[in-house]
Amino acid sequence: MNAPRTKDRFASTRVREATPSPTLAVSDKARQLKARGIDVVELGGGYPDFITPEHVRRAASDAMNAGDTHYVGGSGTPAFRKAIAEKLGRDNGITVDPDSGVFVTPGGKFSLFLAAQAFVEHGVDVMVLEPAWVSYVPIIELSGGRAVHVGLDPDTNFVITRDILEAHLTPDTRIIMLNSPNNPTGRVMTRAEIDAVATFAVDHDLMVWTDEMYEKIIYDAATHHSIATVPGLADRTLTFNGLSKAYAMTGWRLGYVAGAPEFISQMAKINSHAITCATSFAQAGGAAALTGPQAFVGEMVTAWDRRRRYVTTELNRVKGLRTTLVEGAFYAFVDAREIDSDSVRLADRILDEVHVGVVPGVAFGAAGEGHLRLSFATSDEALKKAVDRIQSLFGTR
Ligand SMILES: Cc1ncc(COP(=O)(O)O)c(C=O)c1O
Numbered sequence: 001m002n003a004p005r006t007k008d009r010f011a012s013t014r015v016r017e018a019t020p021s022p023t024l025a026v027s028d029k030a031r032q033l034k035a036r037g038i039d040v041v042e043l044g045g046g047y048p049d050f051i052t053p054e055h056v057r058r059a060a061s062d063a064m065n066a067g068d069t070h071y072v073g074g075s076g077t078p079a080f081r082k083a084i085a086e087k088l089g090r091d092n093g094i095t096v097d098p099d100s101g102v103f104v105t106p107g108g109k110f111s112l113f114l115a116a117q118a119f120v121e122h123g124v125d126v127m128v129l130e131p132a133w134v135s136y137v138p139i140i141e142l143s144g145g146r147a148v149h150v151g152l153d154p155d156t157n158f159v160i161t162r163d164i165l166e167a168h169l170t171p172d173t174r175i176i177m178l179n180s181p182n183n184p185t186g187r188v189m190t191r192a193e194i195d196a197v198a199t200f201a202v203d204h205d206l207m208v209w210t211d212e213m214y215e216k217i218i219y220d221a222a223t224h225h226s227i228a229t230v231p232g233l234a235d236r237t238l239t240f241n242g243l244s245k246a247y248a249m250t251g252w253r254l255g256y257v258a259g260a261p262e263f264i265s266q267m268a269k270i271n272s273h274a275i276t277c278a279t280s281f282a283q284a285g286g287a288a289a290l291t292g293p294q295a296f297v298g299e300m301v302t303a304w305d306r307r308r309r310y311v312t313t314e315l316n317r318v319k320g321l322r323t324t325l326v327e328g329a330f331y332a333f334v335d336a337r338e339i340d341s342d343s344v345r346l347a348d349r350i351l352d353e354v355h356v357g358v359v360p361g362v363a364f365g366a367a368g369e370g371h372l373r374l375s376f377a378t379s380d381e382a383l384k385k386a387v388d389r390i391q392s393l394f395g396t397r
Pocket residue numbers: 046106107108109110133179183211213241242243244250254255
């Protein structure tokens with residue numbers, strides 16, 4: 001008898017070879033335990049524990065009630081694009097034309113997906129500095145390209161140098177992907193690192209993709225620099241950002257990409273056949289978020305700063321764990337190599353034995369192996385419970 005044929009045989013090779021997001025896989029497992037009545041503390045997610053500010057919600061509901069319920073232009077509403085261009089000028093020093101240099105997408109993730117569809121194909125290599133956010137590599141591979149894994153060293157606090165970049169350059173390298181503040185490491189690229197990448201990109205004629213999703217979430221003296229402002233870089237850079245993290249708007253699905261009109265128009269073609277436009281009335285909320293009072297962002301960052309200090313101090317007391325005070329984003333990236341160099345096994349053990357959901361570092365590339373990512377964008381109570389449980393599992397020093 002023939003072996004049973006699964007329905008998988010209809011899936012494209014491209015998709016069969018893709019793996020679902022590992023961070024979502026952790027949440028799924030935690031959800032299953034919760035469904036069995038187990039008290040799980042979930043630190044695996046990557047979203048603010050606040051709800052969108054009231055004036056932003058009101059702007060969207062007003063727009064919807066006023067009849068803003070139709071398709072809008074593929075690149076976004078004029079008001080939202082204007083707000084984005086002004087924000088890029090004000091906060092980042094980036095000059096873009098709101099009509100031709102800004103493109104609104106349903107979430108920042110989709111703007112990256114769109115760029116990959118537009119600029120990546122078989123024969124194109126994209127350098128990904130790792131540890132890196134879990135979706136860059138699949139997004140590149142789903143477009144037929146190859147991700148070149150540039151492993152940064154945890155023992156140098158993941159510093160980026162020209163030598164490391166040169167060592168990974170291939171004849172097919174056309175794009176370099178940056179993410180600062182970084183998910184998962186919390187590193188904010190220094191001015192020297194930005195300049196090193198910029199000259200490397202110019203010398204080898206590369207496009208630069210910079211994901212600045214966490215730019216508002218930075219602590220102490222760290223300063224965010226946008227690489228598009230380095231002289232000579234504007235014409236080879238795509239700047240990706242979104243409203244999910246800074247304005248607690250993950251469910252709204254609003255992101256954007258900014259860059260040269262010639263780049264944006266290529267992405268626009270694909271968008272017109274993929275999603276037409278981002279949600280009309282959500283964009284009214286997006287415009288209100290960027291143009292309205294910004295105090296809310298500071299309040300969230302103050303709360304995360306307090307939790308960042310707490311979690312760093314307490315995890316450093318755990319036998320076998322080491323972590324630094326991160327400069328940006330809302331994750332602790334904990335070195336657990338002394339306990340177990342296999343981060344998947346360790347994350348599973350923590351979930352199974354003390355019911356705390358964390359993400360294994362290897363999900364962010366081989367350079368993340370031996371580490372665990374814990375989100376501190378959660379309540380003080382949940383964080384304390386998680387820390388207590390981890391301390392009881394491994395003991396304190
Ligand atoms: C580094 C990074 N980039 C992009 C995104 C995508 O965010 P969104 O699609 O919600 O805008 C995330 C979300 O976790 C992220 O961590």
